[in-house]
Amino acid sequence: MPPLIEILKQSEHFLKSKGIATAKLDAELLLSHLLRCNRLFLYLHPRDDMRECLLSQFQHLLSRRGNREPLQYIIGEVDFYGLSIAVDGNVLIPRHETEELVDMIISRFGNRPIGSILDLGTGSGAIGLALAKHFTEANVLAIDANQNALSTAQKNAMRNGITNIRFKVGDWLEGVDGTFDMIISNPPYLTDEEFENAQDEIKNFEPKFALVSKNNGLADIFKIIGTAGKSLAKDGTLALETGSSQHESIASFAKNYFDKLESMGDLNGEDRFVFLQNPRNLVSQVT
Numbered sequence: 001m002p003p004l005i006e007i008l009k010q011s012e013h014f015l016k017s018k019g020i021a022t023a024k025l026d027a028e029l030l031l032s033h034l035l036r037c038n039r040l041f042l043y044l045h046p047r048d049d050m051r052e053c054l055l056s057q058f059q060h061l062l063s064r065r066g067n068r069e070p071l072q073y074i075i076g077e078v079d080f081y082g083l084s085i086a087v088d089g090n091v092l093i094p095r096h097e098t099e100e101l102v103d104m105i106i107s108r109f110g111n112r113p114i115g116s117i118l119d120l121g122t123g124s125g126a127i128g129l130a131l132a133k134h135f136t137e138a139n140v141l142a143i144d145a146n147q148n149a150l151s152t153a154q155k156n157a158m159r160n161g162i163t164n165i166r167f168k169v170g171d172w173l174e175g176v177d178g179t180f181d182m183i184i185s186n187p188p189y190l191t192d193e194e195f196e197n198a199q200d201e202i203k204n205f206e207p208k209f210a211l212v213s214k215n216n217g218l219a220d221i222f223k224i225i226g227t228a229g230k231s232l233a234k235d236g237t238l239a240l241e242t243g244s245s246q247h248e249s250i251a252s253f254a255k256n257y258f259d260k261l262e263s264m265g266d267l268n269g270e271d272r273f274v275f276l277q278n279p280r281n282l283v284s285q286v287t
C-alpha cells in the first residue's frame, strides 16, 4: 500500500492534470474527509499506509472531483457563518459573498429587536438559518419553489439545532401573509450566457433553476422588488444579493417601489447588495 504522503502527491498530480487550480488543497480535503481527520494529521503521519478498501473509496472521490464535481457536493457539507450546512445537487453551494450579506445585516441590525424575517429562495437554508441563529427572538420563514431544496434546508435546521425557523414551498411572495421586519433574498440573477460561460463545477453540477433568471438576469429581482412592499413592516428592510453589473437597472426599477435604496459593495469592491426601505405600497403588476 502506498503511504499517505505518496497518495497525496499522486492525487495532486491527477487533479492538476484535470485543470483544478486548488489541486493540492482539494486532495488534502478529500483524503482527510475520508479518513475523518484534519489535514494536519496527514502530514504528521506521512508514512501511514491506507487500507485497500479505503484506497478504492478515495479513488472514487478523486475521480468525481476530476470530473469537476464541486468539492462541497462530494464532501457533502460547507461551513456557512459558523454553521455546518449540508449540500447536495438540489441546492446551490452557499457563497462567501452571501456570508458577507448576512454579516452586513447582523452588523447593521444586530442590536435591534427583529421579530420576523423572511428568507426568499432559501435553498440550503443558509441565510435563514444564520439569521435565525443570531436573532434568537425572531420567527424566520424560509420559502423556496423547490421542495427538494426545502428538504435539505429542513435537515440543516435539525443538524444545527435551530428551531425558530419554518419552511414553506412557494413562488416568491405569492400567498405570503403578514409583514416582516426583514426580507432577504439571494435570488437567481445570472443570464443564460453567464451560466453557459461559467466553470464546469457550476454549469454541470449546480441547479440552473437556482442561478439563472430571465430579462438579463433581472426578472426574479424585479419580481421581488415589485411585490415585497406589502409584506414589509414599517421601517422594514428588503436586502438583496445581486449581480455586479445590475445596480443601475435595479435602481431605476426600484424607485417606483421604494423611496430609499442603498447599493453596497462586497469585499472586492463589486456592487453586490441592495438594501431597500420605505416602500411606496403600490399594487404591483410585475409578472
Ligand SMILES: C[S@@+](CC[C@H](N)C(=O)[O-])C[C@H]1O[C@@H](n2cnc3c(N)ncnc32)[C@H](O)[C@@H]1O
Residues within 6 Å of the ligand: 091, 092, 093, 094, 095, 098, 120, 121, 122, 123, 124, 125, 126, 127, 143, 144, 145, 146, 149, 170, 171, 172, 186, 187, 188, 189, 209, 210, 211, 220
Ligand atoms: C441563488 S439560490 C440561493 C440559495 C440560498 N439562499 C443561498 O444564498 O445559498 C436561489 C434560490 O431561489 C430558489 N427559487 C428560484 N425561483 C424561485 C421562485 N419563483 N420562488 C421561490 N424560490 C425560488 C431556487 O430554488 C434557489 O434555491
